[in-house]
Amino acid sequence: MICKPDDASECFLRAGRxxxxxxxxxxxxxxxxxxxxxxxxxxxSFNAKDGFGIKMxxxxxxxxxxxxxxxxxxxxxxxAELKIDHLFxxxxxxxxxxxxxxRAAQITPAEVCYIGDDLPDQPVMEAVGLGIAVADAAAGxxxxxxxQTETPGGRGAVREVIEFLLFAQGxxxxxxxAAVASH
Numbered sequence: 682m683i684c685k686p687d688d689a690s691e692c693f694l695r696a697g698r699x700x701x702x703x704x705x706x707x708x709x710x711x712x713x714x715x716x717x718x719x720x721x722x723x724x725x726s727f728n729a730k731d732g733f734g735i736k737m738x739x740x741x742x743x744x745x746x747x748x749x750x751x752x753x754x755x756x757x758x759x760x761a762e763l764k765i766d767h768l769f770x771x772x773x774x775x776x777x778x779x780x781x782x783x784r785a786a787q788i789t790p791a792e793v794c795y796i797g798d799d800l801p802d803q804p805v806m807e808a809v810g811l812g813i814a815v816a817d818a819a820a821g822x823x824x825x826x827x828x829q830t831e832t833p834g835g836r837g838a839v840r841e842v843i844e845f846l847l848f849a850q851g852x853x854x855x856x857x858x859a860a861v862a863s864h
């Protein structure tokens with residue numbers, strides 16, 4: 682995890698207050714490619730490491746949510762497999778979706794970690810307690826985030842964030858052990 686040099690302790694403090702993990706999909710949970718089969722069905726590839734990380738987040742009691750500008754059956758399927766708590770698809774106003782999530786989950790934006798990769802994610806990243814850009818985020822976004830992953834989107838960046846959050850909260854070892862035991 683890459684933190685701005687003068688903000689390292691602040692990053693850990695912010696991570697310690699997080700109750701919800703909110704993610705964009707394309708470019709965060711996937712590499713950002715959008716493919717179609719011969720029947721025009723959208724295909725997406727998700728990383729299993731991120732999936733197990735989300736299981737660890739749920740084991741730790743973190744609220745999970747996806748906010749995407751795209752509506753997709755493949756996203757819905759993956760969200761169901763991972764038991765994502767809140768799903769906001771086809772939402773171009775991601776900030777509004779964040780506000781809905783906070784009301785529904787009875788949390789504040791300061792208790793949210795948001796992972797994004799492109800400019801539509803910026804308003805949410807600036808509103809939350811911990812905004813994180815993936816390693817291959819669009820130019821300008823990392824400068825507006827608190828942290829940046831070392832791993833690109835779709836290749837384990839979400840898992841990297843989850844392990845950082847749990848480490849900062851002093852729960853990484855116990856959550857890993859519980860997740861493995863229940864797998």
